[in-house]
Amino acid sequence: MTGSARTDAPETPEPVLLRTEGRAAYLTLNRPGALNALNHVMVRRIDEALTAWEHDPAVRTVVITGAGERGLCAGGDIRAIHDDARDGDGAASAAFWRDEYRLNARIARYPKPYVAVMDGIVMGGGVGVSAHGRVRVVTERSRIAMPETGIGFVPDVGGTHLLGRAPGELGTHLALTGIPVGAGDALLSGLADHFLPSESLPSFVADLAARPVADALARHEQRPPRAPLADQRTWIDACYAAGTVEEIVGRLSAHGDPEAKEAAETLLAKSPTSLKVTLAAIRRARRLGSLERVLDQEYRVSCAALGSPDLVEGIRAQIVDKDRRPRWSPATLAEVTDVDVERFFAPLGDRELGLGGAGAEEDRR
Template identity: 50%
Template sequence: MTDIDAAPTVLIRTEGALGRLTLNRPKAINALDIDMIRQAKVALEAWREDTDIEIVLIDGEGERGLCAGGDVRALYDQIVGGDAQGASEFFRAEYALNLMIAEYPKTVVAIADGITMGGGIGIAGHADIRVVTERSRLAMPETRIGFTPDVGGTYLLGRAPGRIGEYLGLTGGTMSAADAVYAGFADHYVPSQHLGELREALGKRADPTSPSELVLLFDETPERSVLAAERAWIDEVFAADSLAEISQRLSARAEVSASATAAVLVELSPTGLAVTLDAVREAREGDLRDALIGEYRRVMWFVRQHPDLVEGIRAQLVDKDRSPKWQPATIPQLPADAGADARAYVPEVPLFD
C-alpha cells in the first residue's frame, strides 16, 4: 500500500470556527463509498454540539469535481452477488447523511466546483449555501444507467421552475453554473480563482458577519442559463401526462434541442424514464424526508425486482458495449401505469428506523 492509498478518504479538520469536510478520492472524482458517508456523519455529529464550530464547509479534493456520485460498480457487484442487504445499507446511510445536511442546526456551505452528479448532488444540493463555479457540471444522470434519481434529487427536481425538473430528471442532462442557479440546485456563482479566498474568509469570519454575507462578497453573475432560454418548449413538452405523450410532443417540435432530447430518450430505459417521471411528480408534494422515502422505495425495487439497473451498469461500466437490452425495449411497450409498481414497493427494511 502506498502513502496515497493510505490517505483518508475524507479530510476532517477545523479552522477557527469552521469545520471542514473534504472528500478525498480525487482520482475517482471523489465518488462516495459507505465508509466516506460514515466518516462524514461522525464528523457532523461531533460538530453538532461543539460550540467552537459555527459553520461547516464541504468541498472536494482536486480540480475535477466535488463528487461524481456513488460507486455504481460496487452496487452492480452487490446486486449480481445477491447482496441486496448491502445495497440497502448503503442507500440508508447515504440518505440519512443527505437529510442530516439539510436539517443541520449550523450553516452548511457546499462548494460544487467541477463535476457534481448523483450522490454529489445529495451532498451539495441540500446545504444552506450552495456555491458553483465556471467549472461546475451538475446532473442527476441516473436514467443513463436504467435507474432513477435519488439522494433527494427528486425533491430538488420537483421544485425547479416549470417542467425543468422533468426534463433534467428524464434526460440526465448536465447543468452549467448558470443552469444550476436557475434550476434551484445552487445559490451563488463564485469564480474558481476566488475559492481559496472564500474558504479563508469563512474560517476567519468575525461576528456579526453571516456566512451568506461573506459568500456574497465573492458572488458574480454567470452567463445566461441555457435552460432559461429553452424553457418555453420544455414546459410545453414535459407537462404531458405520460411518457408516451412527452415523446409525441417532442416529435412535433421544430427546435433542434427538442430533436436532440427525443434522440436521448429513445436510447434510455423506458422503465427508468417512467419511474423517474412518477417520482419527480410525487416529490412535488411533501418535504425532503418524504422524497427520500419515495426514492428508497423505487431504488430498492430496481435492486430486487427489475433488471434494467444491472443491465444499464453492465452496458456502461462493466462490458462497456453501450448496448443495453432494456425490458421493455421501447416506450410504446410500457404498461399503462408504468411506474406504479416501483411507487408501491415496500422494502424489507425501512429507510428510517
C-alpha cells in the same frame, strides 16, 4: 470534465479528510482517482463529523469540498451497486442507501450553515451531499446532473424533491434526460444559490475560517453566467407537461426547435422503465411535500431497482464494459406497463426508511 486527475491512482487511505480552523470545520471528499465517488465508509464518516461539529460551539460553519481538480463528487460507487445487484442479495446497497438518504435529510436540516462548494463535476450522490445544504456555491467549471436514467436507475438522494420544485418543467427535463447543467442553469433550476469564479475558491474557503458566511460571500460572489435553459423554457414547459413519457417524446419530436428533437433522441436512448418510473417519482414528489417523505419514496424505488434487469445492464454498458450499448428490458416504452411502474413504489413493510413519519420535520428549502 476539468483537470487531469488519474483514474488509476491508488486508493487514498483516508477517503474523507476532516479539519477545523477558526470558526469553520472543513470536510473534503478524498478519492480523487474515483472522482470522489461516495461509498458507505464515507457516508458514515461525514455523518459522524456532522454530529461532532453540531455540538462544538467553536464550529460556526461547515464546508464540504472535493479533492483533486475534476469535481466535488461524481456520485455513489455504482460499480459496487452493480456487483451487489448481480452477485449478491442487494442488502449492502440497501444499507448504503439507508444511511446515505438519512445523511441527505440531515444536511437539509443541519442547524449550522453548511456550505457546499459545487465546483467541477457534481452528479448523483454528489448532489445529495451538496444541493440540500444551506449555502450552495457553483463556478464556471460546475457540471451538475442526475444521470440515473442512463444506467437503468432513478434519481435519488432527494433528487426528485429538488427537481420537482424547479420552475415549470425544468426538473422533469433534467431528470428524464440526465443532462448536466452549468452554473447558470443550476441557479435557474434551484440547485445552487451563489456563483463564484473558480479562481476565488481558495480565498473564499479560507475566509470562512474567520468570517461569517454572508461576509465571505460578499467578498467573492459575482454575477452568474447566463442560463441557456431560460431560452428553452417554452418548449420544455409545453412538452414535458404531457401525461406520459410517450406523449412527452411525441411532443418533443414534433416541436420545431432542434433542441427539442435532440431531447427526444436523448430520451429514446435511456432505460424505458427508468423513464416511466422517474416521471411518476417526480410528480409524486411534488405532492409529498417534505424532503423526508420524498426520501422514503426514493428508498422504495431504489430497492425495487435492485431487482430490475436494467440497473445491472445499464451500469455494465456505461461503467463496466463501457460499450455504451445497453440492452434494456423491456426495450420500448410501450412495453413498460403501469403495473411495472407501480411495483417500484410498493411499501417495504418493516424495511421502510421511515424518515417521513408522524412529526417528521419539514424540509426548510
